[in-house]
Amino acid sequence: MKKRYLLGVGLMLLLGTQVQAQDEVIDKIIAEETENSQLKQLGHELLDGIGPRLVGTPQMQKAHDWAVEKFESWGIEARNEQWGEWKSWERGITHIDMVAPWTKSLSGQQLAWSPASPEGGAQGEVVVLPEVADQAAFEAWLPSVKGKYVMISAPQVTGRPDYNWEEFATEESFEKMKEERSESNRAWNERLRNTGKGRRELPAALEEAGALGIITSYWSQGFGANKIFSAYTSEVPTVDLSLEDYGLLFRLAEGGEKPVINLNAQSKDLGVAPTFNTIAEIKGTEKPDEYVLLSAHFDSWDGGTGATDNGTGSIMMMEVMRVLKKVYPNPKRTILVGLWGSEEQGLNGSRAFVEDHPEMMEKIQALFNQDNGTGRVVNLSGQGFVDSYEYLGRWLSKVPREITREIETNFPGNPGGGGSDYASFVAAGVPAFSLSSLNWSYFNYTWHTNLDTYDKIIFDDVQSNVILAAIMVYMASEEENMVSREVRVPIGRNGEPTDWPAMRSPTRKGGLD
Incomplete structure (x- = not known):
């Protein structure tokens, strides 16, 4: 009896130490992002300094190189991984003048x-x-x-x-x-x-x-x-x-x-350019061959500067990596971020990553993707994974209530077949989740428009999303075992069962026909 009691006390002390350590990391995540956020500077450098990131353009290449340099300045290993090539083009001036009547x-x-x-x-x-x-x-x-x-x-x-x-x-x-x-x-x-x-x-x-x-x-x-x-x-x-x-x-x-106009639209056809994903990682210490992924597409259309589609998702995920490297430098599992190319033409960068790294898919604990604008996260679907309620619920419970109180959940939900890069991984059976954001008139004013610029960013909301994602990644990394991948058959709009989304190959040679 005494021996069992001592074992029980020891277990309580151990669990207490683990909970305390866990809370300390979470507290540090919150403090770092609250007191030392780099989001505004990252947004300025990416959106104002580099500009729009149309696939195949010099600006897209410049953004990839900038991201690698930024990650490395934080002590995070990073690389640009080629997956294809695209028609290369550079925008010049556009002057349009009506000269008559x-x-x-x-x-x-x-x-x-x-x-x-x-x-x-x-x-x-x-x-x-x-x-x-x-x-x-x-x-x-x-x-x-x-x-x-x-x-x-x-x-x-x-x-x-x-x-x-x-x-x-x-x-x-x-x-x-x-x-x-x-x-x-x-x-x-x-x-x-x-x-x-x-x-x-x-x-x-x-x-x-x-x-x-x-x-x-x-x-x-x-x-x-x-x-x-x-x-x-x-x-x-x-x-x-x-x-x-x-x-x-x-x-x-x-x-x-x-009416008569004078149109002067200048541009350059630069031939063919390689296309990349930017990949950065914080190596795991206990389970380095298991992964937690952060995901956002790095490319944009070029009517504006791609601020909310998907500059905000990109700087958010970069900032999560910066914060985790500082306060959680030795994760249990390897933490990866993928900044994908050519999402706008059909999820090409993420589909290429899935196709090129089949050995990784079964070892991904969870993926968190953010794409649809600058707002705070308000929706989370289980994407058809039967037990997602259990583990996502536990992880969410560690996030401050003021961040999660508006989040609506749908479990187990149905798998996303497209729309953003998480779908590339869902099709491969990976528990991949979309951190879906508050609208902020996204579809009218910034989605693929000339007004998608830095001034539309709501930095308080993006900062909230950084804290949410960083804690979720931390919890997923620390999870004792790999989470369940059991899925339910998707239900169609007519209420009838449908098929799980199929994996699709990317377009690896774009605009070249």
């Missing part, structure tokens, strides 16, 4: 991978894609575009977002506007269909017919926000204009005033 500098920019204007730009009349009865009529019209700029996007009925209408309009006026908008979109889609050309084929046909350039406008349903994606021309520039300036040119052209 009056003079105005217009707000817009060339799309990614757009060809350049002639040196100094080119002047020409602006015309609108016409209403034609069928493809034959379109083909008969095509020669008339020679030496002109062609507008191919639908005009907007209103430049005010719906929330603005809801606040100020009468119910009748709001409904009338929505009906007009629906009819306008229907009519424009019919106009496009009657050309017989698809979204990618139409610009190429206009280019071949001698158009000087293509003018588009992809409004993001928010004041001043346009989404900036890629061009489908190979010889002449494609530019996106703001809703306001696109509407001006459209009305003038439709009204017969024959």
